[in-house]
Amino acid sequence: MAPHSLLDGHDDGPVTNGYTVDAGRDANTANGQQHNNGHVQSQSHLRKTPSEDEHDLVCVGFGPASLAIAVAIHDMIDNGSFQKLGSGSPPKVLFLEKQPRFAWHAGMLLPGAKMQISFIKDMASLRDPTSSFTFLNYLHKNGRLVEFTNLNTFLPARVEYEDYLRWCAGFFSDVVQYSTEVVSVSPAKASDPTAPVSGFTVTSKDVKTGALTVHRAKNVLLAIGGQPSIPKSLPSGHPRVIHSSQYAHLVPEILKERDSPYRVAVIGAGQSAAEIFNNIQTLYPNSRTSLIMRSEFMKPSDDSPFVNSIFNPSFVDSLYQKSATHRRALLEGVRSTNYGVVRLELIERLYETMYDQRRELGSDDRKWPHRILSATDVVGFENKSDKILLTVRPLDCASTSTAKEDETLEVDLIVAATGYKRQSHLTMMEDVAGLLPEAGEPNGTPSSNGFKTKDPEAKIKDRVVRVSRDYSVQFTPGKVSPGSGIWLQGCCEETHGLSDTLLSILAVRSGEIVNSIFGGNLQNGKA
Ligand SMILES: Cc1cc2nc3c(=O)[nH]c(=O)nc-3n(C[C@H](O)[C@H](O)[C@H](O)COP(=O)(O)OP(=O)(O)OC[C@H]3O[C@@H](n4cnc5c(N)ncnc54)[C@H](O)[C@@H]3O)c2cc1C
Numbered sequence: 001m002a003p004h005s006l007l008d009g010h011d012d013g014p015v016t017n018g019y020t021v022d023a024g025r026d027a028n029t030a031n032g033q034q035h036n037n038g039h040v041q042s043q044s045h046l047r048k049t050p051s052e053d054e055h056d057l058v059c060v061g062f063g064p065a066s067l068a069i070a071v072a073i074h075d076m077i078d079n080g081s082f083q084k085l086g087s088g089s090p091p092k093v094l095f096l097e098k099q100p101r102f103a104w105h106a107g108m109l110l111p112g113a114k115m116q117i118s119f120i121k122d123m124a125s126l127r128d129p130t131s132s133f134t135f136l137n138y139l140h141k142n143g144r145l146v147e148f149t150n151l152n153t154f155l156p157a158r159v160e161y162e163d164y165l166r167w168c169a170g171f172f173s174d175v176v177q178y179s180t181e182v183v184s185v186s187p188a189k190a191s192d193p194t195a196p197v198s199g200f201t202v203t204s205k206d207v208k209t210g211a212l213t214v215h216r217a218k219n220v221l222l223a224i225g226g227q228p229s230i231p232k233s234l235p236s237g238h239p240r241v242i243h244s245s246q247y248a249h250l251v252p253e254i255l256k257e258r259d260s261p262y263r264v265a266v267i268g269a270g271q272s273a274a275e276i277f278n279n280i281q282t283l284y285p286n287s288r289t290s291l292i293m294r295s296e297f298m299k300p301s302d303d304s305p306f307v308n309s310i311f312n313p314s315f316v317d318s319l320y321q322k323s324a325t326h327r328r329a330l331l332e333g334v335r336s337t338n339y340g341v342v343r344l345e346l347i348e349r350l351y352e353t354m355y356d357q358r359r360e361l362g363s364d365d366r367k368w369p370h371r372i373l374s375a376t377d378v379v380g381f382e383n384k385s386d387k388i389l390l391t392v393r394p395l396d397c398a399s400t401s402t403a404k405e406d407e408t409l410e411v412d413l414i415v416a417a418t419g420y421k422r423q424s425h426l427t428m429m430e431d432v433a434g435l436l437p438e439a440g441e442p443n444g445t446p447s448s449n450g451f452k453t454k455d456p457e458a459k460i461k462d463r464v465v466r467v468s469r470d471y472s473v474q475f476t477p478g479k480v481s482p483g484s485g486i487w488l489q490g491c492c493e494e495t496h497g498l499s500d501t502l503l504s505i506l507a508v509r510s511g512e513i514v515n516s517i518f519g520g521n522l523q524n525g526k527a
Pocket residue numbers: 060061062063064065066096097098099103104105108114115116117180181182183223224225226272489490501502503504
């Protein structure tokens with residue numbers, strides 16, 4: 001088992017979700033296909049393109065961001081606006097996804113976990129509430145609309161929302177290649193090397209066989225999400241050090257006996273860490289768990305309505321226009337809407353667990369089965385025969401903490417719920433470096449109060465990766481023909497705001513991107 005792959009051996013079968021799906025008014029049931037489960041699966045308006053043809057658009061990754069693009073194209077064909085954009089025939093689109101089937105952060109699909117966002121921010125509603133791909137239509141088609149209404153909530157269970165996303169994805173199975181990992185995006189070779197590039201080649205690897213395939217595309221959209229981030233103090237690839245994204249898949253394989261007194265350390269203070277810390281205690285009633293976090297307190301996510309307007313589609317416009325310094329300060333101020341924060345109900349539940357231990361076992365938390373080590377950092381890892389020793393050290397603002405105060409925890413498993421990086425697109429795009437502008441001056445000064453910012457501007461081989469408001473990568477003028485381009489999703493937080501990595505604006509953003517790619521508005525090289 002490869003320790004750090006996301007769906008290790010967890011191929012749950014075909015892409016369909018086992019339901020008979022029919023998107024409604026626009027589902028082209030005449031083109032229905034027989035799937036493995038015996039049901040008739042309806043198709044979208046997108047059709048498979050012969051692999052040797054040049055595609056109008058190849059999307060890398062088929063998570064919610066790309067799924068929203070598929071839905072937007074379908075809806076725009078359906079309501080005629082695509083034709084008005086000047087495209088007579090349906091576009092030739094292909095989605096390449098490395099997982100064996102559609103799955104949305106499946107390693108974190110924990111019982112009881114709720115969505116962090118209103119279902120109205122689904123794949124379509126905020127762009128077109130009459131679309132067949134709304135969450136409400138999904139409920140309707142699955143016979144649960146009235147019963148869901150009685151739940152009196154805007155926040156479905158994550159497991160239900162994933163089912164909704166999979167239901168949507170099922171309509172596009174003709175145009176998605178699963179188990180296909182993209183390794184690079186390069187400029188297409190032209191007969192005249194001085195002419196502007198008019199397309200790209202996307203090289204993918206069959207995850208099962210390793211065979212490479214090259215796809216040709218006028219436009220490429222990279223929507224590959226985040227990559228697990230593991231603290232440097234921990235070894236990568238160790239079978240008993242896993243990332244939160246692998247939790248639900250690997251924990252039952254690593255900790256096989258429900259009643260064993262396993263010792264588990266969870267690192268982090270975000271939603272993933274809190275959910276895992278809570279879940280381990282339920283899964284293994286005799287476990288001893290430690291939550292190790294750098295922050296002093298577990299803090300609630302701010303979802304108050306004024307602050308929440310940073311997740312409005314219109315906020316992207318207002319943020320994009322601001323200076324880099326202003327943007328950074330603004331993002332820093334609203335970090336607690338998303339990062340290193342936990343839903344209040346879960347904080348209250350964990351507090352009650354701590355309180356109960358205090359009442360039953362006294363105030364020395366070293367005697368408690370479940371501990372929260374706050375203001376503490378991980379400083380050492382040692383693997384002695386079958387023992388894992390994790391050394392932690394209190395953080396002290398007065399910098400008086402020394403190795404004397406270190407505590408060594410003997411554990412059976414470490415779960416790093418330490419968030420995600422968003423850098424892989426730069427490696428994937430290395431071959432297009434020559435089309436990018438030369439690096440200029442850094443775009444703003446680093447923050448003085450510790451907010452974690454990356455380099456002011458992302459770079460590939462000293463060339464700057466700048467992204468326009470419409471999410472297209474800016475190339476040196478004259479290097480790429482109008483009508484061709486590369487588009488980025490999920491790695492533009494610093495210019496387009498916190499909603500960039502989330503579901504918040506996917507419905508609207510996908511409509512904007514489809515308009516930009518197919519509407520002829522794109523001028524490559526424009527600022
Ligand atoms: C546990 C969890 C719960 C969350 N809950 C919420 C929530 O309630 N609300 C919210 O707004 N946000 C939530 N988020 C944030 C999350 O980022 C978004 O919900 C959403 O997943 C973003 O979609 P995406 O398509 O940009 O990225 P992803 O969902 O990460 O999808 C990217 C896809 O690209 C694929 N891929 C990656 N590399 C390659 C490659 N080289 N070749 C081919 N395919 C590749 C991946 O396998 C994946 O399927 C949650 C995140 C986590 C981790």
